[in-house]
Amino acid sequence: MTEKLDKQTRQLAAMSYGEASTKDDADELFALASVLVRQRDARGYDSITEFVKSEKTFSFVTSDGNKRYMKIMNASEENIAKDKGMSTAVEAAKNALKGGPDKSNGAYFWDGADIKSNYNNHFKVKHGIRFSDPSHNIYDIKESTKEVIVYKVIKKKIGKREITEKIESGRYDHIYISTAAYGGTIFWKFNPVYIETTRAKEYK
Structure with a gap:
């Protein structure tokens, strides 16, 4: 039955x-x-x-x-x-x-063949992708990087004056890193450096 x-x-x-x-x-x-x-x-x-x-x-x-x-x-x-x-x-x-x-080895996202056919306009490509293992690159596409520097503003007192100063708090050059690839699908998660720098949530 x-x-x-x-x-x-x-x-x-x-x-x-x-x-x-x-x-x-x-x-x-x-x-x-x-x-x-x-x-x-x-x-x-x-x-x-x-x-x-x-x-x-x-x-x-x-x-x-x-x-x-x-x-x-x-x-x-x-x-x-x-x-x-x-x-x-x-x-x-x-x-x-x-x-x-x-x-999927902990992935939160995935892509199919459109990452190759729409490479130049693809959201993930524009924000930076890296392959953690060459075998994940099933569509033979180029990795992409886009350096982003994150700043924070701090306040300082100099005598009686209070001034603000912008200092770098971190930087990253890609958001997505591959975790696996099977069939026609590449699996991704966020770059840990991106999460640490921006305090982004892992899933969106």
């Missing part, structure tokens, strides 16, 4: 499947599911469905008519079980929901 899918597992599996490349790479699907759950938790949601409803722009596959996403959302449990890609997506979702092994 085919196991019945609960709403959360189906939703997460469909999102992972929709965001992944058509290669149906197991590591890619498992990594995507883990990132989605990590983002759900970081943003303070109790469920994937609540996350999707409130953060519509995080994963566009839920609203842009993505065929792979709709395929799982509308498929019967029997048809999912017979399809290697869809069944792997379900296993990936189950793994992520129970806190299993994380193939």
